[in-house]
Amino acid sequence: MIEVSGLRKSFSVGKRGKTREVDAVRGVDLSVGEGEVFGFLGPNGAGKTTTLRMLCTLLEPDGGTVTIAGADLRREPGLVRRRVGYVAQGGTTTDEVTGREELVLQARMYGIGKAEAVERTEQALVAFELADFADRLCRTYSGGQRRRVDIAMGIIHRPRVLFLDEPTTGLDPQSRAHLWDEVRRLRDEGMTVFLTTHYLDEADALCDRIAIIDHGEVVAGGTPAQLKHEVAGDVVTVGVNGSGPRARELFGDRPYVRKLDLDERGGLRLYVDDATTAMPQIMRALDADDIAFDTLELHRPSLDDVFLIKTGRSLRDK
Amino acid sequence: MKFLRDTWLVYQRQMLLVLRTPARLVIGFVQPITYLVLFAPLLKTALAPTGATTYAEAYRVYVPGLLVVLVLLSGFFAGFGLLAELRSGVIERSRVTPVSRPALILGRAFSEVTTLMGQAVVITVIALPFGLSVNVGWLLLAYLMLALMALMACALSYAMAMLIPSPAALGPIINAVSQPLSLLSGVLLPLTLAPAWLVGIAEWNPIYWTTNGTRALFTGSPGDPVVWQGMLIVIALAALSVFWATRMFARQIR
Numbered sequence: 001m002i003e004v005s006g007l008r009k010s011f012s013v014g015k016r017g018k019t020r021e022v023d024a025v026r027g028v029d030l031s032v033g034e035g036e037v038f039g040f041l042g043p044n045g046a047g048k049t050t051t052l053r054m055l056c057t058l059l060e061p062d063g064g065t066v067t068i069a070g071a072d073l074r075r076e077p078g079l080v081r082r083r084v085g086y087v088a089q090g091g092t093t094t095d096e097v098t099g100r101e102e103l104v105l106q107a108r109m110y111g112i113g114k115a116e117a118v119e120r121t122e123q124a125l126v127a128f129e130l131a132d133f134a135d136r137l138c139r140t141y142s143g144g145q146r147r148r149v150d151i152a153m154g155i156i157h158r159p160r161v162l163f164l165d166e167p168t169t170g171l172d173p174q175s176r177a178h179l180w181d182e183v184r185r186l187r188d189e190g191m192t193v194f195l196t197t198h199y200l201d202e203a204d205a206l207c208d209r210i211a212i213i214d215h216g217e218v219v220a221g222g223t224p225a226q227l228k229h230e231v232a233g234d235v236v237t238v239g240v241n242g243s244g245p246r247a248r249e250l251f252g253d254r255p256y257v258r259k260l261d262l263d264e265r266g267g268l269r270l271y272v273d274d275a276t277t278a279m280p281q282i283m284r285a286l287d288a289d290d291i292a293f294d295t296l297e298l299h300r301p302s303l304d305d306v307f308l309i310k311t312g313r314s315l316r317d318k
Numbered sequence: 319m320k321f322l323r324d325t326w327l328v329y330q331r332q333m334l335l336v337l338r339t340p341a342r343l344v345i346g347f348v349q350p351i352t353y354l355v356l357f358a359p360l361l362k363t364a365l366a367p368t369g370a371t372t373y374a375e376a377y378r379v380y381v382p383g384l385l386v387v388l389v390l391l392s393g394f395f396a397g398f399g400l401l402a403e404l405r406s407g408v409i410e411r412s413r414v415t416p417v418s419r420p421a422l423i424l425g426r427a428f429s430e431v432t433t434l435m436g437q438a439v440v441i442t443v444i445a446l447p448f449g450l451s452v453n454v455g456w457l458l459l460a461y462l463m464l465a466l467m468a469l470m471a472c473a474l475s476y477a478m479a480m481l482i483p484s485p486a487a488l489g490p491i492i493n494a495v496s497q498p499l500s501l502l503s504g505v506l507l508p509l510t511l512a513p514a515w516l517v518g519i520a521e522w523n524p525i526y527w528t529t530n531g532t533r534a535l536f537t538g539s540p541g542d543p544v545v546w547q548g549m550l551i552v553i554a555l556a557a558l559s560v561f562w563a564t565r566m567f568a569r570q571i572r
């Protein structure tokens with residue numbers, strides 16, 4: 001449904017005389033299948049919005065080829081516009097009009113006739129449960145209500161692909177859960193959904209496949225389960241406080257440790273194949289070297305571990 | 319066809335927003351009405367050399383100038399609104415649709431023009447009790463000229479906003495363009511009072527001709543050649559400005 005290869009974009013920023021190139025997106029390759037919920041996971045400034053804006057024809061790529069729903073982005077932008085919907089990161093409801101007016105207008109912008117636009121708005125109000133507040137000014141809406149109107153606008157022309165830029169940022173847990181259900185419903189109706197997020201749990205729970213983007217590059221891709229499996233079987237975290245460097249050296253060449261990582265708070269993360277056999281060995285090694293530790297935790301790898309391994313930074317700390 | 323339909327769509331939407339925010343309309347009135355009430359009464363004596371000896375005659379000279387200032391200066395502010403809408407993402411939301419790109423800018427310009435003409439009518443009506451009297455036919459023609467000036471100013475402002483997309487930098491530039499343009503056209507007082515060198519410069523200013531044309535219509539001399547000259551000039555200017563603005567918009571915004 002979406003094929004992206006070598007997508008690039010840089011901006012020149014700064015005052016006259018002292019301009020500097022920012023490579024926002026540097027060679028992104030992606031492939032998204034029909035009916036998939038695809039997640040683009042990355043920290044602030046990773047290039048998520050820039051990528052999405054290019055895919056929606058809002059921004060001209062510096063390089064690369066893109067095909068969306070059978071249309072070539074460069075040669076047939078008009079066709080792409082008809083086949084995709086886009087919901088911007090900030091949302092775009094206007095304070096002085098009602099949700100219903102917004103939906104009718106957006107439908108008409110897509111060239112839909114007046115009667116049909118009203119009809120589709122009616123359907124969207126029901127499907128997204130907006131009817132209660134649809135005739136109030138958008139000024140009075142809660143964040144979650146605004147977001148739902150935004151998404152209803154994004155699909156009013158029944159696109160085959162929907163792009164959602166950080167759809168749940170700033171929403172409370174209940175509104176988030178509600179929105180996840182909406183996304184799943186759209187997928188079940190056959191729509192392909194491409195969303196960006198910096199929430200690990202969202203990528204994990206909602207997305208069929210994800211790509212991790214950092215500094216404008218895709219550093220890993222696959223199903224959440226695949227990615228986690230790639231990292232290791234288990235993760236053991238040892239709180240070693242002051243003896244971090246010594247402990248790191250100690251475990252550096254143990255055959256049962258696949259990879260290790262020391263965080264700023266003195267926690268040593270050991271990625272091992274199987275915790276049941278590794279745990280006793282870890283404890284014996286710590287004892288033998290007289291390294292005191294106050295905690296010893298075992299957990300299944302999370303997407304954060306994947307992110308940490310691929311980029312050397314934690315997404316959670318930010 | 320699609321272009322006309324889309325322009326109408328954008329126009330309707332912008333007009334709805336104007337009607338929903340009446341505060342902005344009222345603010346637009348305050349300055350012209352203050353001038354009308356507090357400044358215009360000084361004019362009877364000031365305008366005596368031009369042959370205006372009664373209040374009615376003074377107002378027929380002054381009101382058209384006031385309206386030109388209104389449409390020019392307010393029109394030149396349209397670019398700031400466009401920048402705000404670009405920033406808020408409202409225009410981006412239209413741009414992901416296949417809506418006609420010139421329609422996005424023209425629908426907005428026409429809504430600004432409508433608003434300004436509404437204000438012009440109100441100001442004319444307020445001037446009536448002060449003694450303004452003018453032939454309705456010539457008044458309508460004068461309004462057409464004013465509307466074209468408003469369209470030109472909006473379009474120029476949009477084009478400049480595309481060129482300099484920062485409100486802080488755009489402000490001084492718009493002032494630098496619009497102030498001399500309006501002063502050098504004799505909007506406050508006719509330049510018949512001015513020294514010859516000033517008139518010599520003003521004759522290079524197209525707004526000078528359109529202002530004089532509008533004034534001739536108000537003072538009841540529609541046969542004055544400056545009427546058709548002003549009309550031709552303003553039609554050409556409006557067309558050029560609109561062409562420039564749509565081109566800049568299509569290039570910068572895609």
Ligand SMILES: Nc1ncnc2c1ncn2[C@@H]1O[C@H](COP(=O)(O)OP(=O)(O)OP(=O)(O)O)[C@@H](O)[C@H]1O
Nearest residue numbers: 011013022024042043044045046047048049050051
């Ligand atoms: N119009 C622009 N001009 C200059 N630089 C830009 C522009 N748009 C984006 N950038 C830069 O490109 C990089 C990527 O930005 P982008 O908005 O794509 O990040 P993001 O992944 O969406 O981040 P966030 O999670 O904060 O939304 C950033 O360094 C940003 O400053």
Ligand SMILES: [Mg+2]
Nearest residue numbers: 048049050089
């Ligand atoms: Mg973003």
